[in-house]
Amino acid sequence: MTTQPRRTVLFDQQKALGARCINFGGWDMPVQFTSIIDEHLAVRGTCGVFDISHMGEVFVSGPRAFDWLQHMLANDLAKCPVGGGQYTFLLNERGGVIDDLIVYRMADDNFLLLVNAAKIDEDVAWLRKHSSEGVTIDNRSDTMSALAVQGPEAARIFREVFQTEMPARNTFIAMEKCRGAVIAAGTGYTGENGFELFFANSLAGDIWAAVLKAGAKPCGLGARDTLRLEMCYPLNGSDLSPDRTPLEAGLGVFVALDKPDFVGRDALLAQKAAGLPARLVALRMTEKSPPPRAHYPVLVDGQSVGETTSGALSPSLAQGIAMAYLPPDLAKPGQTVQIDIRGRHFAAVVEKKPFYRPSSARAA
């Protein structure tokens, strides 16, 4: 069965700006407008805006919503106050990642889950399958749009567009007056200061135009990918999968093993006790090479020890960077490896994450 790729409500406006589109998670999305490198450097140096309307907005509410989400999600929701956002996981019973997401606490008993575009249907089906009394699951992905505005000038652009201060990192504000009902969150996927906006589709054209007018450069998913990779932020489907746990991915800090119960907890405890089979590492090329990409073999002394899950030429560092799952004894900064690119072996080294430390980001 083939289905037509879907389009966000901003598709025509983006085409008019010269967007080149690719199919991403079933969506016809801009991969770039002018140049991935220029867009990447704009986010690092000034500010860029990404249409992220393909991502899913799923509201979970009701008197049992908190308790039930504490069971369904891996991080500790008790540490997320109303007005806060938290990175977390939907895990399967084996502790593998169904999806990584951000949960925003709208009220004591109302939560917004921002999920990956390609996983909306699967996430919602999983949630519904495990649903319980006192919980309402409302998938508003089709009627909501979203923008990510990222970069050192994001705070100025926020003030210009909304006449108020940008929310602090990992917090959000719900606005009504300025341009309609907009949820503005101090979150992002680039490592820079910035904000993400969630709103009804009908507001998208106005907000997109206002953000551009304030000086943000339109950016595509190509730059979004190189930006997140420099930060070692995982991409589900590439660096995360149902067969890898957050512990293997080095994201244990977002998993609350001290919670009494959540889906996947037993498997994670067993894995921790037995020792991790692999760890996701950051690899930097140490000699001139073609850009590393996903699914290239990683070798030590000529023996295959894993394969890359993501890779790119880092526009900020002008060096090849990649991530790969390696056996734990090799997953140490300073370990040298080779990456097989079209049959030739190029030297790389395991680096401490992340590859890049943005100058604009506030201290955590």
Next chain:
Amino acid sequence: MNVPDDLKYAETHEWIRVDGDTGTVGITDHAQNELTDIVYVDPPQTGASVTAGQAAAVVESVKAASDIYSPVDGEVIEVNESLSSEPALVNTSPYEDGWLYKIRLSNPSQLDALKSPDDYRAQIG
């Protein structure tokens, strides 16, 4: 898009400039514009045989690695060494400084099967 009149074109967006029994191969302005931001060029080895329609080089943009197909058969006699340090020459000068490799033609009659500038212009619209 620039489509010079003195070149022959492959449907897969390579050009060849013929001078006696040698040919210089590159990718078209249209191709570089589609690929954008070329960051690495993997040329064939000098002395290697290349075959019409078969991958002879790889050009990498930020987003993807793309095979470059030889327009005709031949033996590689020179590769463009300057692309090693300046791969973006393929973007900025696709028909001159951004050439990829030169071959000694082993089957010149294959040139007749390539597209004229007008046919290539019609192809890319």
